[in-house]
Amino acid sequence: MTGPSHCFVVTGQAGFGRSGFVMTLMLIALALMAVRAFYLQVLDAPFLRHEARRQAIETVQQEGHRGMIVDRHGQPLAISTPVDSLWANPHILLKEPAVWPRLAHAIGWRTATLEKALDAQRHEQFMYLRRQVDPRYAQGVLALRIPGVASQREYRRYYPAGAVAATVIGFTDINDQGQDGVELAYNSFLSPRRGRAIVVRDGLGEPIAVRRGRKPPRPGHTLVLSIDERIQYLAYRELLKAVRYHDASSGSVIVLDAHTGEILALANVPSFNPNTRSDLDSSYYRDRAVTDVLEPGSSLKPFTIALALQSGRIVPHTLISTSPGSYWVGPDKISDVGDFGLIDVSHVIAESSNVGASKITLTTLTRRAMYRNFLRLGFAHSTHSGLPGESSGYLSPPETWEPIQKATLSFGYGISVTPMQMARAYTVFADGGVLRPISILKAPPRSPGRRVFSRTVVSEMRHMLELAASPVGTGANADVVNYRVAGKTGTAHIADAKGYHKHRYVASFGGFAPASDPRLVIFVDVRDPRKHGYYGAQCAAPVFRKVMTGALRILNIPPDNPVTTMARAHTRWP
Template sequence: MTPAPSTRQPWRFSLAVAIVALLALAICARIIQLQVSDKAFLIKQGDARSLRHLGIPAYRGLITDRYGEPLSVSTPVTTLWADPRQLLGQQTHWPALASALQMPASQLEALLLGNRRKAFVYLHRRLAPEVAEHMLQQVQALGLGGIYAQEESRRFYPAGSMAAHAVGFTNIDNQGSEGIELAYDEVLRGRNGQQRVLKDRRGQLIQDLGVTRLASPGQSLALSLDLRLQYVAHRELHQGIEDNGADAGSVVILDVRTGEILALANQPSYNPNNRSRLNPSLMRNRAVVDVFEPASTLKPFSVAAALESGRWKASDTVHVDTGTLKVGRYTIRDASRTAGETLDMTGILVRSSNVAISKVAFDIGAEKIHDLLQRVGLGQPTGLQFPGEQLGVLPSRQVWRPSETATLAYGYGVSVTAVQLARAYATLANGGVSLPVSLLRRSTAPQGVQVIAADVANSVKDMLVQVVEGPRGIYRAQVRGYRVGGKSGTARKTGARTRGYLDKSYRAMFAGFAPANEPRYVVVVVMDNPRKRGFFGGLVSAPVFSRIMAETLRLNTVAPDRS
């Protein structure tokens, strides 16, 4: 008889069930841990491998002249880049790839091999979109991956070299490098946006997850420059340098009533749209960076200090004995033949007598002249906040020696910029009221400061009209239909390697205003080292002043103040 099977389970089966149950519990516990405890960590690790944040470039703000004419605009460009890691296994196709990218095969090979462990390397920066599109089509025809396009923008300067020194330019990364582009970089550049995407391990786009931050475009800037006057200043300065064989020059046109700079021209200049072979010396904005001794253009302020002191009146006279004056071991000389003349204050300016103005300075003391020069802005910041702007030098001494007093009175031992000189003359033309200068357009004139008594400023202003319009005036500075005031200056240049002045090396200047009855504009012309027709400011710079002032008045439809 066969025995019946046992109803009791073998111990092996129980052990197997227990093991399976424990494994199931362990798996469940691990799942719970991953889904609850380590969820944030796993999401972070997954995102690190697939989630990417792409920048959305913000368009740089527009720069215009005072009437909205563009001086600096942003144009779309395309940058091509590569992931060398994806291309290392396709070296047989590199020659064809180099041909598609229009670059030497050796250059492409060196670029990819030199960055073999990197995920990003530039191939071409800032291409025209149509050129980049053609290259990408050629690459796609080869069936190769690892080449990508990135949309960017670059700056274009419609005015070219004409406004280069004022506007400046940006570098290849669209950051301000010179001029207004640098000074107001934070305002112009805006803030880039951000886009979130999913990519696979090869860098291919899987899913666009949307924009996480919108791009904020930069603010636009309206400069005080008038593009019409900028062209006139650029053209006439260039012609003046050609005619006189000068090395360089600067022109500043300033609005007397608002302190706005309407033109800021320098020669030689450069083209900011093509800087492949740019000499850095051409980028120097001479009108705000170069300092020079103003020479006789400073005499009107010495006369103003004398009138302000109360010790001198406009009708008081100085006798010039021999045309020279011995001061210690120095001899002061007049460039014009003033020996034996008796000059009133107007005559001192008309004849530009170093001897006469020195005698006046000895009487009132250098401190009064120094104080007035400081009040009109010499040795002080102009308020432009322009990169590299120089303050010049206005020396201050406890005790002024006679030679120092004399040289201060006729504009030596002091250094200024063209913008500072223009601001000082605008103060005289504005009845002694000083305004801060600006390269940004102003909707209203700022509050001025009375730094010279109005009657003194107006008296000196009338004297400067005689300097140009009088019988022995600087006729080359005259403007048909308008009464003009101004003063020329001629300064010997100092050498970088010498301790004194150079022989036959000069700087010629003219500073003036018009129309004389109610001055609207100040123009300063500085010519560096003229050699062809002479070197005196009244001969070299005055004609350039006349042509620029005539066009400035005409373009702004200022009514003539004389028949």
């Protein structure tokens, strides 16, 4: 017997229910996707575009090159040469530890050092690997194609004159910022304006295009100095030879244009090579001609004698007794190197008599008049040369002067001056009695200056200073063949907190030529000479002669010597 058979039939209603449910789920999913797409593409689009752009497009700074420094004839004294700096994106490089050993080897690091540096900068997108390397070296590292490693163009300063002009030019740091000398004083003028560029990167962060930004880099301005590189080299060479020969601790030479006040040369020893400064004593960087002070000794005598002439109480042929070669001012004794006897004022300068200068000062000048005269000559004030770190020197108030201080001031003790102040003061005798500004820049505006002495007094002083630079004066070693030279030697004990050293000196010479129509003023100081003499006549005057001889020839200044050297040796004031 067979039982009934059962047949299950899915009705249309039931089938539709299941299909509808699935379709509903699909529609809901599609709706959610549409909503999400709408949110991403419409509502959140600005944010997403910004994030995509931020990750794929980066704005980077572009360096311009620092301005050149050139001498008065356009010869380069400081230039910027292109170099590359290697850098990395730590965020990318941290994801590629397998390449660290290769990169570390290429840049001269240890792998552990690189790992530590990357970890310290893990939240940054930029860190330097090597600064200012040869572009060929940088290309070799980039050829390794290490993710996240790139280079950027920078500039490194180069100084063609090396140590010859280093103390006046100065130098820059690795960021191309002036640190000393003219580089520091005119840093803003020389500095470039940075530009901006847009770097487009691929999905791995590698740069694939560089687009110029709206702000291109602008190079710094060219700075034209008053320095003449030829005379600068000459001054440095002769000073270096003298410092070595006399085993001196240091020295300076300044050459000025007698009429414009332009600094044609400014040399210091010791100096340094600004292109390789590793392991150097920082004291070598100092521009001693403007930062260091000295007591000038007898090279200051002409200025006190000129003031006495200006007072009208003496004339060049006034006789002064210097016997017996010493002079007591209260309990203090002033001495000469010998007994010059009865001499006129011109020979007080020529023979460099401390006794004669003291007697003239104490009998003809007031303390206030001397003080004002020193200030008008530019002492105790900056020369405003445009060089950094310049000292003003020191001169005590006149009401504190005792008679002995007044006397010693007449021959250069009791006042602190810089070599630059002394050079500038000598321009008064070279430029008709007028003190003008000095400048490290070429062709400064002509200043009317300030009259210090009358033309009559200046004419008288020129004759005296010519005699002092002749064979009968202390400055015979400054004589220049075929030119009339005027100048004065100076020798002073070096002082410190304990007093004056008995056997340590500063030797100096200040003068100008041609004496008939002065064009150049030179001041030389040699500090602490320990061999072959210590007088200004022995150490400084020969440097003056060699630098002046060469500079007159370089500038093609015609000779003015109508009288032979031997004839001039017997010339005395009428």
